[in-house]
Amino acid sequence: xxxxxxxxxxxxxxxxxxxxxxxxxxxxxxxxxxxxxxxxxxxxxxxxxxxxxxxxxxxxxxxxxxxxxxxxxxxxxxxxxxxxxxxxxxxxxxxxxxxxxxxxxxxxxxxxxxxxxxxxxxxxxxxxxxxxxxxxxxxxxxxxxxxxxxxxxxxxxxxxxxxxxxxxxxxxxxxxxxxxxxxxxxxxxxxxxxxxxxxxxxxxxxxxxxxxxxxxxxxxxxxxxxxxxxxxxxxxxxxxxxxxxxxxxxxxxxxxxxxxxxxxxxxxxxxxxxxxxxxxxxxxxxxxxxxxxxxxxxxxxxxxxxxxxxxxxxxxxxxxxxxxxxxxxxxxxxxxxxxxxxxxxxxxxxxxxxxxxxxxxxxxxxxxxxxxxxxxxxxxxxxxxxxxxxxxxxxxxxxxxxxxxxxxxxxxxxxxxxxxxxxxxxxxxxxxxxxxxxxxxxxxxxxxxxxxxxxxxxxxxxxxxxxxxxxxxxxxxxxxxxxxxxxxxxxxxxxxxxxxxxxxxxxxxxxxxxxxxxxxxxxxxxxxxxxxxxxxxxxxxxxxxxxxxxxxxxxxxxxxxxxxxxxxxxxxxxxxxxxxxxxxxxxxxxxxxxxxxxxxxxxxxxxxxxxxxxxxxxxxxxxxxxxxxxxxxxxxxxxxxxxxxxxxxxxxxxxxxxxxxxxxxxxxxxxxxxxxxxxxxxxxxxxxxxxxxxxxxxxxxxxxxxxxxxxxxxxxxxxxxxxxxxxxxxx
Amino acid sequence: xxxxxxxxxxxxxxxxxxxxxxxxxxxxxxxxxxxxxxxxxxxxxxxxxxxxxxxxxxxxxxxxxxxxxxxxxxxxxxxxxxxxxxxxxxxxxxxxxxxxxxxxxxxxxxxxxxxxxxxxxxxxxxxxxxxxx
Numbered sequence: 122x123x124x125x126x127x128x129x130x131x132x133x134x135x136x137x138x139x140x141x142x143x144x145x146x147x148x149x150x151x152x153x154x155x156x157x158x159x160x161x162x163x164x165x166x167x168x169x170x171x172x173x174x175x176x177x178x179x180x181x182x183x184x185x186x187x188x189x190x191x192x193x194x195x196x197x198x199x200x201x202x203x204x205x206x207x208x209x210x211x212x213x214x215x216x217x218x219x220x221x222x223x224x225x226x227x228x229x230x231x232x233x234x235x236x237x238x239x240x241x242x243x244x245x246x247x248x249x250x251x252x253x254x255x256x257x258x259x260x261x262x263x264x265x266x267x268x269x270x271x272x273x274x275x276x277x278x279x280x281x282x283x284x285x286x287x288x289x290x291x292x293x294x295x296x297x298x299x300x301x302x303x304x305x306x307x308x309x310x311x312x313x314x315x316x317x318x319x320x321x322x323x324x325x326x327x328x329x330x331x332x333x334x335x336x337x338x339x340x341x342x343x344x345x346x347x348x349x350x351x352x353x354x355x356x357x358x359x360x361x362x363x364x365x366x367x368x369x370x371x372x373x374x375x376x377x378x379x380x381x382x383x384x385x386x387x388x389x390x391x392x393x394x395x396x397x398x399x400x401x402x403x404x405x406x407x408x409x410x411x412x413x414x415x416x417x418x419x420x421x422x423x424x425x426x427x428x429x430x431x432x433x434x435x436x437x438x439x440x441x442x443x444x445x446x447x448x449x450x451x452x453x454x455x456x457x458x459x460x461x462x463x464x465x466x467x468x469x470x471x472x473x474x475x476x477x478x479x480x481x482x483x484x485x486x487x488x489x490x491x492x493x494x495x496x497x498x499x500x501x502x503x504x505x506x507x508x509x510x511x512x513x514x515x516x517x518x519x520x521x522x523x524x525x526x527x528x529x530x531x532x533x534x535x536x537x538x539x540x541x542x543x544x545x546x547x548x549x550x551x552x553x554x555x556x557x558x559x560x561x562x563x564x565x566x567x568x569x570x571x572x573x574x575x576x577x578x579x580x581x582x583x584x585x586x587x588x589x590x591x592x593x594x595x596x597x598x599x600x601x602x603x604x605x606x607x608x609x610x611x612x613x614x615x616x617x618x619x620x621x622x623x624x625x626x627x628x629x630x631x632x633x634x635x636x637x638x639x640x641x642x643x644x645x646x647x648x649x650x651x652x653x654x655x656x657x658x659x660x661x662x663x664x665x666x667x668x669x670x671x672x673x674x675x676x677x678x679x680x681x682x683x684x685x686x687x688x689x690x691x692x693x694x695x696x697x698x699x700x701x702x703x704x705x706x707x708x709x710x711x712x713x714x715x716x717x718x719x720x721x722x723x724x725x726x727x728x729x730x731x732x733x734x735x736x737x738x739x740x741x742x743x744x745x746x747x748x749x750x751x752x753x754x755x756x757x758x759x760x761x762x763x764x765x766x767x768x769x770x771x772x773x774x775x776x777x778x779x780x781x782x783x784x785x786x787x788x789x790x791x792x793x794x795x796x797x798x799x800x801x802x803x804x805x806x807x808x809x810x811x812x813x814x815x816x817x818x819x820x821x822x823x824x825x826x827x828x829x830x831x832x833x834x835x836x837x838x839x840x841x842x843x844x845x846x847x848x849x850x851x852x
Numbered sequence: 853x854x855x856x857x858x859x860x861x862x863x864x865x866x867x868x869x870x871x872x873x874x875x876x877x878x879x880x881x882x883x884x885x886x887x888x889x890x891x892x893x894x895x896x897x898x899x900x901x902x903x904x905x906x907x908x909x910x911x912x913x914x915x916x917x918x919x920x921x922x923x924x925x926x927x928x929x930x931x932x933x934x935x936x937x938x939x940x941x942x943x944x945x946x947x948x949x950x951x952x953x954x955x956x957x958x959x960x961x962x963x964x965x966x967x968x969x970x971x972x973x974x975x976x977x978x979x980x981x982x983x984x985x
Contacts, residue, residue, distance in 0.1 A: 769945065773917060776944035780966040781875035787969050788882065805875050851919075 214253070218262040221246045226269040233277055240290050243270060247294055251301035254309045263298050267291040339415070339436035342422075345392050347371045347385075356436055359415070361408025372419075372434060377404035377412050387419060391432060397421045402439060411584065414443040448595045451479040455599045459606040464614065472603065473503035473578070480592070482580040484560065488522060488529055489576040497522040497533055497577060528565050529577045536574045538566035538597045540588035561585045566596040570604035578603070633730035637713075641670050641686050644725060653709075653732050655702035665702070669730075672697035673711050685713055685726070696733060708737040774816055781809040812850075865980040866890040868909035870900035870926065871942070872918040876965075880913060880942075880972065887973045889980075897921025904930045904937060911979045913963070913972075916943040916954075924957050931958050938979040942967065 222243060229239040243266040250262040274287035333340055339356030343349055349368050357364045360375050367375070376384045380403035387399040398420045404412040418435040454475035462468030473485035484504045488497040522530045532539050541563045560581040568576040578600065627634055633650030635643055643666040651658065656665045674684040676695040694712040701707060710731040718724035785802035788794060794802070825831040867889045869880040881891045892907055894900035896918045904912055904926075912930065916923040927939045941954040942963040954962045961975050 769947065772946065773944040776946055776965045777873055777876070780873075780944065781879060783966040784879040784883070784969060785875075788879075791969075805878070809875060 215255075215258055218246045218250045218258070219265055221249075222262065222265050222269055226273065229269075229273050230276065235273075235277060237286070237290070239273060240270060240294075244294055244297060247298045248301050251298045252305050254302075254306050256302065259298055259302050263295060266294055270294070339434075339438070341372075341434040341436075343372045343419075343432045343434055345430045345432065347373055347388050350431060356434075359407070359413055359436065359438055360405060361411075375405050376417075377406050380404055384417070384419075388432075391419060391421050392430070394421070405436065413438060414440050445591075447479045447481065448592060451475055452595060452599060454479060455602060459602060462606075463610075465607050465610045468606065468610075469501040470503055473501060476578070476580055476599075477503055477505055480580065482564075482582045484581040486579045486581070487576060488533075488579065490533065490574060497529060500576070528563055529579050532565040532567050532577050533574050536567050536569060538564065538593045538600065540564035540593065542587050543585045559583050562588070564588045564592070564596065566593070566600040568600050568604040568607060570601075570608040575604055575607060633732075635666070635728045635730060637685075637726040637728055639686075639725065641667070650730055653701070653707070653730065654699065655705075660702065665699075669697065669699055669709070669711070672699055673713075676711075685728075696737070706734075707732055708734045771816070771820065775813060778809040778812045778816070781805050782813075864890065865911070865976075866892060866907060866909040867976055867980075868892040868894060868900065868904055868907065868912040870894040870897070870903075870912060870918070870923060871915040872896055873915070876915070883969050883972055884976060887976070889976060897923060897926035900926045901929045905933055908934070908937070910938065911976050912937060912939045913942050913976070914939055914959075916941060916945055924954070927958060940975055940979065942972075 225239050225242040225246070228234070247259070247263050247266050250259050253259075270290050271287050274284065274290075333351075333353045334355075336353060336355060339359045340353045341349060341356050342351040348371055352364050352367050354364075357367060360367065362375075372388065373381050373385050380401075383401065384403060387396075387401070390396045391399060398418065400416070400418045403415060403417050405415050405417075407413045415436040416439050418433075418437075420433045420435070422431060422433045455472055458468045458471045458475065462471070469487055473487060476482060477485050482505075485502065486499060487501040489500045490496075491498050522533075528539060528541055543561055561583055562585055563579060563581045565577050565579040567574040568578065578596075580596075627647050630647060630649055633653045634647045635650055636645040638644050643662045646658065646661055646666070651661055654661065654665050654669075670685055673695055676697045677684055677693075680695055682693055682695065694710050696708055696710050699707055699709050710729075710733045712729045712731075714727045714729075716725050716727055785806050789799055789802055822831065867880075867884050869877055869884070869891055871877050871880070871893075872895055877893050877895070881893060884891050890909075892903050892909055894903045898921050900912065900914065900918075900923070901921070903909070912927075914923040914927055918926075923941060923943070927941070930937055930939065938960045939958070940961045940963050941959040942965060943950065943954070944965040946964040951962045951964070960979060963972060963975055
């Protein structure tokens with residue numbers, strides 16, 4: 122098939138097969154020389170009709186690899202070297218007819234042959250000349266032949282009879298010669314036209330070829346079944362293969378595996394003429410297992426040759442656009458995640474993923490600065506699906522990096538993003554581990570907030586790649602935004618923790634806490650308050666709380682304190698009696714504190730309500746106990762007093778009795794008294810001694826009565842004796 | 853009830869013995885008469901006040917625990933009328949606090965029962981001798 126299709130002449134284009142950039146034509150410098158005058162070095166103004174112009178075309182080309190120097194010569198016809206000089210050859214050609222005519226004339230005159238016999242020979246000579254497109258020569262030769270015929274006829278026969286024949290012969294000669302000459306001239310003109318057309322076509326063809334070659338997009342032709350027919354230099358360079366090599370391949374062979382089915386489907390549709398044009402962004406397989414993103418257009422160009430359909434393939438390298446798109450999309454994705462995520466833990470997988478996906482890296486790792494440990498710790502990783510990096514990015518590896526260690530450590534130290542195009546040629550200490558899993562290139566950028574590096578994100582890829590300044594700039598920007606985001610997250614988290622702590626204190630406090638508005642209404646009450654008073658929120662708000670406020674004001678009035686809503690009751694406590702929802706009565710201690718707003722005016726009150734029922738009951742019991750103790754003490758004191766009194770009475774009785782005993786016995790002892798007196802005194806002494814003895818007996822009886830050992834001695838008693846005795850003693 | 857007896861010898865000083873106990877009355881009368889004092893005897897507080905104001909004894913030997921008016925009340929009344937009259941409280945209430953109590957109530961001396969006969973005479977002598985000293 123291919124041999125029937127036009128192929129582009131390749132002569133003269135001096136581009137070496139391996140040159141990645143095709144030469145570009147800058148200008149033509151063209152000079153045309155006439156072959157005859159070339160000896161005099163005189164250029165003629167145009168090509169003569171029957172002479173081929175000797176054209177020498179110097180093609181100046183630009184070749185970036187060769188300093189822009191021109192080279193190559195094209196196109197045009199090579200000078201015809203080694204032929205007989207045309208001047209000599211033309212002279213011979215011009216003389217020969219005359220020589221022939223002269224010879225025939227000589228023979229005819231010599232032999233006396235009639236002119237009729239010589240005529241065909243003359244005709245032959247004239248026809249021969251007529252075949253060349255040279256009117257002058259023909260006229261000269263024709264004239265010479267006519268003259269010869271006329272002379273022969275006149276000399277051999279009678280001039281009158283033969284002159285008519287001779288004139289007829291001359292006329293025939295003239296007509297035949299003119300006709301032949303005209304035919305030859307027409308033929309020559311036709312030939313010239315055809316040749317001019319061919320040159321023109323060739324020139325168009327050449328221009329097309331040059332256009333195709335010079336195109337900045339990859340162009341090619343494929344047959345209906347997808348075979349390459351034509352490939353321009355750009356496309357071949359893009360694919361990283363020689364053209365000859367590609368000519369053996371199919372279009373779908375150069376498409377990356379992921380897009381191959383897609384392209385094959387499109388080719389099928391084009392072949393079935395369901396569509397005339399197909400366009401899509403696909404990946405092509407480049408050299409060294411790279412992928413080139415291209416915008417691929419396949420168009421059917423076979424309208425004029427329905428029997429031989431073929432397709433124009435147009436591939437525009439969009440890797441630069443893709444790269445910029447990728448960077449832009451990465452920034453967009455980063456900002457989106459930052460805006461929507463609540464915490465760094467939530468955001469980090471999405472962020473690392475968007476770096477890998479949009480910028481075509483295989484692995485992303487987030488290292489965070491451990492302030493106390495002075496090193497970097499691997500926090501999160503993300504790897505491309507199917508990249509077999511699961512083991513490599515296991516955070517359990519518990520990796521740490523010190524300041525200045527490796528790429529990541531250096532980025533941390535300097536706070537500036539950095540890259541390694543090829544880990545293979547590097548002393549990066551981790552490089553061995555990364556090379557083992559096939560990672561070849563790396564870039565790392567710092568996460569910065571308030572001028573401090575708080576972490577580093579490292580991107581690793583399996584391809585050797587050049588990281589340009591634009592990417593570094595973009596990653597640095599992202600790093601600052603992420604750093605600020607992390608800072609915000611940490612601040613927000615601390616705030617949330619603090620709020621949660623306060624909330625927990627409020628909610629779980631064993632003390633009831635009520636937030637009270639300016640009108641004394643309950644804004645909020647914690648669960649302890651509701652539980653304490655056994656009310657739900659609504660009842661609490663509508664009934665229990667107003668009751669409680671009234672009780673507070675009454676109690677405050679008794680304690681000469683301001684009511685709850687007057688002034689600023691600060692940290693003053695009153696105790697009130699309040700009924701719970703289930704009818705129990707509680708003692709509540711209420712302490713109010715005013716909470717000022719930002720301008721210092723009291724915005725609302727915080728009232729702490731504490732169930733002090735147990736305390737109050739305990740206090741009451743203690744008071745009771747104290748009272749009863751006091752009573753007991755009084756009894757004891759009374760008892761003590763009674764005892765003292767008793768002792769006093771008893772000792773008084775004893776001493777009274779002893780006064781007589783001692784006094785009279787002293788009188789008797791000292792002597793000098795009458796016997797009668799002694800007897801009387803002895804009687805006194807005896808009576809008092811007896812009295813003492815009875816006193817002792819009574820006391821012992823008392824003791825027996827107290828200890829319950831009193832034994833009753835039953836006997837008849839004269840009551841009069843007892844009474845008179847008592848009366849005697851009482852006096 | 854003992855009758856008031858005429859004074860004899862010793863400075864013709866008169867001692868009023870106020871005691872509800874008859875044994876104590878007899879003992880005091882016997883000892884003081886022997887020592888040469890005139891002795892009046894009262895059996896309760898009221899009687900002691902009447903006798904003291906009527907007879908103006910030099911020294912009153914006053915028991916405390918007596919029926920009706922007790923000795924302290926009688927002493928207060930007597931002292932109110934005759935502040936110069938010497939009163940010796942002779943009581944069987946013999947605790948330490950009692951002595952202070954009696955002195956504070958205005959007693960010139962306190963004699964605790966039972967007493968030595970010599971002590972009784974010494975107290976009366978000291979009080980009767982005083983105005984003359």
